[in-house]
Amino acid sequence: MLLSLLISLSHAADADAGKATYDVLCSTCHGATGGGDGVAGASLTPKPADFTDAAFWAERTDEGITKLIVEGGMANGKSPLMPPFGASLDAAKTADVVAYLRTFKPAE
Template structure:
């Protein structure tokens, strides 16, 4: 009897944690490899207004923003910053500079949009 209650409690806890993760926009499963093609779609929908079509931080909304959006074509932006840094900024935002996106786009879309930004705008 006690063994059955423990099993049920563990099962319910697992279900709760999975639903909680999904409810917060987090994936409860492994992500596919990042796809810059899919990331371009996400970028053009959510990011282009601030960061611009050339990724230079000169989107239509940029003049009204301070601080200005990141310029992905600037080599200094990338110096000393890891992929994890950029994924974290997209996911959780950065102070007053950028809003968090974890509750707007999926974890897969975050990976995809970062792949697009990195492969398209990062100086070689």
């Protein structure tokens, strides 16, 4: 019983696990608090997406965001400065990162 609960939990998207990935792979560009203001992102044009902006979330779905993280910006009509992460993140890790990005979304 407990074991099956643990297994099902381990498959749910985990924002805390996503934070660990984000802090290593994404924060340099997107900023530690998701504002699109990381040290490496400051000089980029276009700027890395600001995940604290309600307008960003209004126009996007989890599917679209997931696809972009896997394939990168260029494959999706966005800037090639947004790298593809399909080779370094498996589906579970990608879902965890998306769950973490959602924690930056402003309350409505």
